[in-house]
Amino acid sequence: MSNIQILRLLTAGSVDDGKSTLIGRLLYDCRALPGDTLEYLEKPNNRLPDGSVNLALLTDGLRAEREQGITIDVAHKYFATPRRKFIIADAPGHVQYTRNMVTGASNSDLVIILIDARHGVIEQTRRHSFIAALLGIKHFVVAVNKIDLMSWDESVFEKIKADYESFIPTLNQIHRNAERSIRFIPLSALRGDNVVGRSEFLPWYEGPTLLEILEDTPIHEDANLSDPRFPISNVIRPQSPEYPDYRGFAGRVASGIFKVGDEVVAQPSGFSSRIKGIDGLQGPQSETFAGQSVTITLDSEIDLSRGDQLVLADGSQPEVYSKVEAWICWMDHKVGRIGGRYLLRQTTRNVRSILDSVESVLDIATLQEGEGHRDLKLNDLARVELRLAAPLPADPYAQNRKTGAFILIDEGTNLTVAAGVILGAGKEDPEYEV
Numbered sequence: 001m002s003n004i005q006i007l008r009l010l011t012a013g014s015v016d017d018g019k020s021t022l023i024g025r026l027l028y029d030c031r032a033l034p035g036d037t038l039e040y041l042e043k044p045n046n047r048l049p050d051g052s053v054n055l056a057l058l059t060d061g062l063r064a065e066r067e068q069g070i071t072i073d074v075a076h077k078y079f080a081t082p083r084r085k086f087i088i089a090d091a092p093g094h095v096q097y098t099r100n101m102v103t104g105a106s107n108s109d110l111v112i113i114l115i116d117a118r119h120g121v122i123e124q125t126r127r128h129s130f131i132a133a134l135l136g137i138k139h140f141v142v143a144v145n146k147i148d149l150m151s152w153d154e155s156v157f158e159k160i161k162a163d164y165e166s167f168i169p170t171l172n173q174i175h176r177n178a179e180r181s182i183r184f185i186p187l188s189a190l191r192g193d194n195v196v197g198r199s200e201f202l203p204w205y206e207g208p209t210l211l212e213i214l215e216d217t218p219i220h221e222d223a224n225l226s227d228p229r230f231p232i233s234n235v236i237r238p239q240s241p242e243y244p245d246y247r248g249f250a251g252r253v254a255s256g257i258f259k260v261g262d263e264v265v266a267q268p269s270g271f272s273s274r275i276k277g278i279d280g281l282q283g284p285q286s287e288t289f290a291g292q293s294v295t296i297t298l299d300s301e302i303d304l305s306r307g308d309q310l311v312l313a314d315g316s317q318p319e320v321y322s323k324v325e326a327w328i329c330w331m332d333h334k335v336g337r338i339g340g341r342y343l344l345r346q347t348t349r350n351v352r353s354i355l356d357s358v359e360s361v362l363d364i365a366t367l368q369e370g371e372g373h374r375d376l377k378l379n380d381l382a383r384v385e386l387r388l389a390a391p392l393p394a395d396p397y398a399q400n401r402k403t404g405a406f407i408l409i410d411e412g413t414n415l416t417v418a419a420g421v422i423l424g425a426g427k428e429d430p431e432y433e434v
Helices: 019-029 035-041 063-068 095-105 123-134 154-165 168-172 210-216
Strands: 006-013 075-080 085-090 110-116 139-145 181-186 229-231 234-236 248-252 257-259 263-267 272-280 283-285 287-289 293-298 309-312 319-330 341-346 349-363 368-371 381-394 405-410 415-425
Touching: 006 019, 006 095, 006 123, 019 075, 019 085, 019 110, 019 210, 085 095, 095 123, 110 123, 110 154, 123 168, 123 381, 139 154, 139 210, 154 181, 181 210, 229 248, 257 272, 272 287, 341 381, 381 415
Parallel strands: 006 085, 006 110, 110 139, 139 181
Antiparallel strands: 075 085, 229 309, 234 248, 248 293, 257 287, 263 272, 263 309, 272 283, 272 293, 319 381, 319 415, 341 349, 341 405, 349 368, 349 381, 405 415
């Protein structure tokens, strides 16, 4: 099982669409629950009025969530089948918890957009779909839930499918016509129809079950192997009798592949060297790839520290930004003011920045960019420009999810006030100084 591929997925949708119940059904029907959890679920006071098991209890762990019957925090659950391991993030449905949904989507490979068959496509459906597309998720599963409450009607499913397909072109425009796979499935999470087992009440649906989709979705093609990036987290200098001259650069490979002997360039300084050795958890290795934490040694002494990064000399080079255009989700109750100063953290690099302008704020009802040039409120999705106090080597988010993402930190409170993705270089104004 240790070599089985891991799929990270997110469930999103409006309140009461059945996200927590769907996850509970997956865990319950895949036999991924320990015995004491089953005993807890089967207690009389934990059952629903009709006597069935309350599967939402498996993910709604906060007291406030259980009392209100909603999801507030992002809950993570883990299970596996013989074909794949899964990490599920259950995102909250309320508008005021949009920032939590952004957190859950940032590391996901696939998103399940749940739609209540009784209500169809609503504002939160569009909001969550936009966020998932903005954060680079390439695989969408649109699950029309509670189809049993609509008498298993195929026409209801087809209408919802057509409504959703009408704004897919808008989603594809977010990152320069990025393409993504979108699949539709009718199901009943509470009953288990089309979740793990096929439903006898949906003979008109000839596609796979939800679990089959999750097991078969190809995600190995999503990895960025063409843009090697190694952000440096720490400099290792033991200075011990055993390693008197050892000087290594520790970090996690953000993308691509590095091999011993490769010529590399340090960013943003531009100095070059060659990889002398790669030390991993199990000892020396000849190469390393995205996701691995290693220490790299070089055959010449160049000045590197936390926040710098190594890239291949003969590979693609990151853009070195002094100003960036980005989409951000504002996460703080305190408004974000134009001209406000924030610490921008991208991979391991910290750069002071100024919110130079708010170009537009997204109108979720229409998925159109509305008028900007105003302060940002909690959960606003806005296209902004940020001016940087130091060079920032980075890639557009559509090219590289790891090096194109960042957060903004209020230096006074040390709170994360926004999360963002880089679109490209901002408009330059040489008379303006940070």
